[in-house]
Amino acid sequence: MRRLHLAACAALAAMVAVAALVEPAPAQRRRVNKIKLGTIAPKNSVYHEVLLRMRQTWREISAGAVDLTIYPGGVAGDEVTMLRKMRAGQMQGALISGSGMSFLDEGISALQVPLMFDSLEEFDFVRSKLAPTLEDRLHAKGFTVLGWGDAGWAYFFAVREFRTPTELRDMKLYTSKGDDEMLRLYSEFGLNAVPLDLTELQANLETGLVEVFAVPPLVAAGYQWFASAPHMLNMRFLPIVGAVLIANETWEAIPEEQRLLMEEAAEAAAREVQEAVRDQEAAAIEEMAKYGLNVVEADADAIAEWKREVDQAYPGLRDRYAPGELMDAAVRWRDEHRAR
DSSP, rough: HHHHHHHHHHHHHHHHHHHHSSSSOOOSSSSOOOEEEESSSSSSSSSHHHHHHHHHHHHHHHTOEEEEEEEOOTTSSSSSHHHHHHTTOOOOEEEEEEEEEHHHHHGGGGGGGGTSSSSSSHHHHHHHHHHHHHHHHHTTTTTEEEEEEEEEEEEEEESSOOHHHHHTTTTTEEETOOHHHHHHHHHHHHHHEEEEEEGHHHHHHHSSSSEEEEHHHHHHHHGGGTTTTOOEEEEEEEEEEEEEEEEEHHHTOOOHHHHHHHHHHHHHHHHHHHHHHHHHHHHHHHHHTTTOOOEEOOOHHHHHHHHHHHHHHHHHBBBBTTHHHHHHHHHHHHHHHOHH
């Protein structure tokens, strides 16, 4: 019996030893990086679908060590709210527009001056020139840019027809709460801007607190806002810059060899969103027109009035809307592209 007891103890010790080899001690177990990433882009939109593919790619690159959860459709709040959550450590990433990024650094607004660009090719060129400076400024504030893109052109959608800045001044214009740069921009034009959370836009269109807003057509279609604001001014107001952002602390906790591959995946995702948005913009406008959207054409005189207003406002925007040296650099590189 004693021999059997000793044999049993030996077997038990061997099992414990094997378990210790198979199951690492708590301190040695693989760390899982949980990342919450939000976006105001509608659920099941092209933006959301691309992020879902990026999530899978990140999971494969990290062998499951990066656990990315995506919150679409503004369920985590509007862009300023999401960025505040990132600062507090409650979220770690965002697919975000220039409106949101300007909350972090006003330099982003140098890319979003109304009617500055005649084409997206001009915009791409200027953004590529400004990107290193903007990335450094954002990194110094705790955020890493993983990939640049855009959401296409913003157009005005309104509850009634208008064509000129003068007519727009008689309407109540939505702007994102917390986006002080855009609020200053609208104020410079003498517009009646109403700061609201994005989640409040639909309800306030119906109550009349807001009468007009400027967004890309895919966003207006995705949220069905055009049903309450069925008049779209066919004038490309400004391109909406976008980026995939992540908190520095979260990003730097991931092994460097994985970060390199994950950044490539994020850059590819940003490009995919950009290409899809640009390809689908016209189709989105056509589809909304089938369901009652009235596309209001701005004639040459109306466009000329808009451009005169922008030219007159430009000196007042320097250092108020965005750093003057960055705005001037954007104009210089735009003109360089035109000269080519």
